[in-house]
Amino acid sequence: MSVETHAHHEHPDVVGSRNRLGLILILVADIAMALSVLFVFFYLKGQNVNNMWLPAATEDTPATLALSSKGTWYVTTLAALGLLTHFYGLKGVRAKNQTQLVLGGGLALLFSAIALVYQFIQVSGAPFTATSGAYASCYFLIAGLNTLHLVLTVFIALGNWNRSRLGVYKSDHWHVDIVNIWWIWMTISSLLGAFALSFA
Amino acid sequence: MTTMMNRPASAPGHSAGKKGLIERLNIVTAFALGTVSAVVVWQLALKFMPENAETAFFFNREDKIMLLSLIAWFVGFMTGIGALIGPFRWAMGKDLNHDENMFLAGKDQGLKRYFRYTTDHKVVGIQYLVTTIIIFFVGGTLAMLIRTNLGHATGGWLQPQTYNAVVGWHGIIMIVATIIMVTGPFGNFIMPIMIGARDMAFPRLNALSFWLIVAAIPPVFISFFTGGITTGWTAYNPLASQSALGMNGYIAFICIFAISTMVAGANITTTVIKMRAKGMTWTRTPIFIYGVVASVALALPAFPVFFLSQIMSGMDRAFATSFYDTAHGGSGWLYENLFWIMGHPEVYVILIPAVAALMEMAPVFTRRPLFSFKLAVIGIAGISGLSILVWAHHMYMSGWAPLLNAPFMLTTELISIPTGMLFLVLIGTLWRGRLWMTMPLMSIFALLWNFMIGGITGIYLSDVPADAFLHGSMYVTAHFHYTLMGAGLTGAIASLVYWFPKMTGRMFDKKLSWVSFWLVQIGFNIAFMGMFLVGLAGQPRRVESYAEVFSKGNLITTMGAYTIMAGMLVLLHGVIVSWRSGVKAPMNPWQAKTLEWTVPNPIPLENFDVLPVVTSDPYGYGKAKS
Secondary structure, three states: OOOOOOHHHOOOOHHHHHHHHHHHHHHHHHHHHHHHHHHHHHHHHHHHHOOOOOOOOOOOOOOOOOOHHHHHHHHHHHHHHHHHHHHHHHHHOOOHHHHHHHHHHHHHHHHHHHHHHHHHHHHHOOOOOEEEOOHHHHHHHHHHHHHHHHHHHHHHHHHHHHHOOOOOHHHHHHHHHHHHHHHHHHHHHHHHHHHOOOOO | OOOOOOOOOOOOOEEEOEHHHHHHOOOHHHHHHHHHHHHHHHHHHHHOOOOOOOOOOOOHHHHHHHHEEEHHHHHHHHHHHHHHHHHHHHHHHOOOOHHHHHHOOOOOOOOHHHOOOOOOHHHHHHHHHHHHHHHHHHHHHHHHHHHHHHHOOOOOOHHHHHHHHHHHHHHHHHHHHHHHHOOOHHHOOOOHOOOOOOOOOOOHHHHHHHHHHHHHHHHHHHHHHOOOOOOOOOOOOHHHHHHHOHHHHHHHHHHHHHHHHHHHHHHHHHHHHHHEEEEEOOOOOOHHHHHHHHHHHHHHHHHHHHHHHHHHHHHHHHHHHOOHHHOOOOOOHHHHHHHHHHHHHHHHHHHHHHHHHHHHHHHHOOOOEEEEEEEHHHHHHHHHHHOOHHHHHHHHHHHHHHHHHHHHHHHHHHHHHHHHHHHHHHHHHOOOOOOOHHHHHHHHHHHHHHHOOOOHHHHHHHHHHHHHHOOEEEHHHHHHHHHHHHHHHHHHHHHHHHHHHHHHOOOOOHHHHHHHHHHHHHHHHHHHHHHHHHHHHHEOOOOOOOHHHHHHHHHHHHHHHHHHHHHHHHHHHHHHHHHOOOOEOOOOOOOOHHHHHHHOOOOOOOOOOOOOOOOOOOOOOOOOOO
C-alpha cells in the first residue's frame, strides 16, 4: 500500500503539503549541521590556539595566508542564479507554461553544474593543504559541505529538468515547489559559508 | 521522495516470468555488493595510495584506506538493498507503478518481506524489534564480560586494551540500542495505527532509516578486530585521533546512524502532524505519540552536530586536518562541546518515549483517565526544551568556561521540575485506581523507583562542588544506568509485553514475563546499588582492576549483573516461545481505548478498511471507585 494508497485516496495538494513539511524537517537537520560548521569556524578562529589559526612562516614551511573570499562569493552567486532561474521555471508551471518550466529548470541545472565545477577548481587550487592549521581545516570543511550540497543540487536539478521535459508536471507541480525550497536553502547555506570565509 | 501514481509507468525489464531489478534485491545482494565494493576499494587504495605519503603528525594512510573502504561498503550495501532505486527512478521520470509499490509494501511475500527494502510500517517495526533485540544481546554479552572481569580486584580476565575496547563497544552499542528501542519498534509499528493512519508519511524513507542501521552495524563490528574503540563511547578527541584503526569503524557507525535518526525524525514528525485521523485533535492524541514526537524532534537538530563532530574526527585522522589537534590550532574542548550538545538531549531521546509508553499504559491498567494530560504534555515539552541547554554540565571538570558552570548547574537542576511533573502524572493515575496487576503495570512502579534514584543522584552530579568529587567515578556509571536502563529499558520491556499481542498476534507468556521482571529488577538494583557504593568510596570508572577495598561492592555488582542476565535470558526465551506458540491474542486483550486495538489480528496491509473518525479522548475509562 503506502505510496500507492496515498495516490489513490489523497488529493495531490495533500501529498504535496506532507512532502513539503518532510523536506523542511530534513532541512532542520541540515541547518543544524551548517550552523555547527559556522560555530566550528568562529570558535577556532576566536581561540586561535597556539597562534595556529593562520600559522606564521617557519624555516620549513611558508606562512598560511587566508584565501580571498571572492571565489566563494562567486559560487554563491552561481547558486543564487540557479535559484532565480528555477523560480522562473516554477512561475512558468504555475501559469501552466511548460516551456518556461523546462527552460528555467534547464538553466538552473546549468548554473548548479557550473557552480560545482567552479567549487571543485577552487578547492583543488587552494594555496594550502589540509595540514596548514585550523583555518585551512575549516576552509576545507566549509568547501566540502558546499560541494556536497552542490552535488545533491545537480542531481535534483537534473531529475527536475528531466521530469519537466517528459511532461510529468502537467497535472500537478508540488515537486517543483519542493525543489524550490531546497534551492533556497542551498543558496543560503552557500551564502553562510561565503560570509564566514570573509572573516578569516 | 513520495511519488504520485497519476500516470502509468512500466517497470524496466519487468515482464511476465522475468523478475525486475526491484524484486531481485534483498539482504543477500546488499551484503554481497557492500562487501565486494569495500574489498575492491580497499585493494585499489592499497595499490594507488603511496606508502610514503605520511607527512603530518596525525596523518595515517591506513585510516584513509579504511574510511574509504567503509564508505564503499555503505554505498554498496544501500545500492544492494535497493535504496537508490526510488531516487533514480524519480530522476528518470519513471515513477514506481502500482505493482512495484505493492511489492515494496511486502504484499503476499511472507517472511521474505522482512529481508527486503519493504515499506510497510508494520514490517519495519518488526525489523526494528528483532534488530534491537540482537543489538541488546551483543551489548549485554559485552556487559557480562566487563562484570566478569571486575568480579575480582586484579581483573586479569581480559587484557587492559581489550577491556577498554569492550567497554567502548558496550557503551556505544547500548546507547544506540536504547535510542531505537521504543521509537524503532513501537514508533513504527504502533504509532501510525494509533493515530489512525494507513502508513507513515514517507514509507520509503521509513525503510531507509531501518536499513541504514543495518548498514551501520558491520563497521562497528569490524572496529573490534582493528584495535577496538578504546576511548569509551564518548570517543573524546584528540585521544580518538591517536587511537587504533578501530576508531574509523566508530566514526562510520555514528555517521550512518545519525543519518538514519534524522530521516526517521522527519518521517515520524510529519506523520503525526499531517496524518492523524479526523477528529484526533492535539488533546485527543495519545500521550505516547507526544513522547515519540518529542524524542525524534529532539534528535533532529541534535544528531547532525554529532555527525559533524565525527566527520571532523575522520578528517583529522585521514587528512591531517587540525580541528582537535591543539598543536596545530585545534581544540579538544570543541569536540566536547559538539559531542555533548548532542549527548545530553540524547538521554531524553531515550527516556521520554519510554516514560510516555508507560504513561500510555497507566490508564489501561488502572481503568481511569490519565491524571492531568496537559501536565504530562507540559512535562515532556519542558524536558525537551531544557535538555538542549544543559550540555556543559558534562564538562565542569574539563576546565572549559568555568564562569558558565553556575548557569549550567541551574538549567540542569531546573530539569527536575518537568521531570517531577511526569512523576506526578504517573502517581496521580495510579492513585486509587483499580489496579490490574500485570507486568506492564508493575513496570510503572519499577520506573518510579529506578527513575527516582537515577534522578536524585543526577542532582548531585549537576552540582559543581559535588561533581568535583564524583566526576569520573563509578557513581556516574551507576547514575546513568539507573536512568537509561532502570527507567528507559524498563519502559521498553513493558512496551514489548503490552504491544506484543498486536505485533505478533500472540499473548506474551504471563509467567515468563513476571519471572523476567523480578529477576531483572532485583538484579538491577543489586548491581547498581553496589556500583554507587564503590563509586562513592572513590573507585574510578573505566578501570580493569581496582584496589582491594572495593572488592565487596564489585562482587555484589557482578552478582547483580548475573541476575539481570538470567532475567534477560528468560525474557528472550519468553519472546521466542510466545511468538512461536503463545496463546492467540484477541483483538483487544487489555480492553484499551486507543486505535491500534480496534484493528484485527493479523492487521490488514492498509490497517483500516475505512479511516477512523475520533470523537473522544483515548482515556475515557471513568473515575475509579474508592
